[in-house]
Amino acid sequence: MMRTASQTLFAAAVCVTLPVVASAQSWSDQPVKPAEHTDEVAVSYEDGGIYYNEDDIPTYNASEDGTVDWMTFSGFRRYHSECHVCHGPDGEGSTYAPKIKNSAVHMDYYDFYDVVVNGRQNGNSVMPHFGDNPNVMCYLNDIYVYLKARGMDAVPRGRPAKKEAKSDLIREMEDACMG
DSSP states (O other): OOOOHHHHHHHHHHHHHHHHHHHTTSTTTSOOOGGGTHHHHOOOEEETTEEEOTTSOEEOOBOTTSEEOHHHHHHHHHHHHHTHHHHOGGGOOOSSSOOOHHHHHHSOHHHHHHHHHHOEEETTEEEOOOTTOHHHHTTHHHHHHHHHHHHTTSSOSSOOSEEOOOOHHHHHHHHHHHO
16 A cells, blocks of 8 residues: 555654654653742742742742842752762753753652652663762752752852851751761
8 A cells, every 4th residue: 555645744744753752751851931830939938047838848039139048059069069960060961861950840849859869760861869878868958949949040050149048947957967
């Protein structure tokens, strides 16, 4: 049976389009439209220098003048000491691993936490587990908050120029975790 020209074009379009659609299903590949996520990141309350959304999930607080909360600043530092080697500077991705600034917006907080703690394998791509690394685990909320702020374009690339002071509560939690 011979194909018509339109059937051949349709088959070719499907072959070209399917890989693109399949690869676009990754959270890291999905574009972030900040207006669609503002409720998720809106600060509902603050407790000891830690900001939370209405679901009691840690979130960032970035002021108009560029001042960020301590956790966002700390997350920048911790991300760049442990995560950027694979995921690139500022969560932008690399040829080795995907950008995770978008993943922090699209993924549920608990899914993000699970992947970092337990790792994940997807074909040849492997995210190692960090559940026994105190340099990650003691600062996982900081890293999450920083990446969420990056994904929402609330903070620009690079080290935040202004930051809130580290609160006593954050200092106590850090000391307890790091021993």
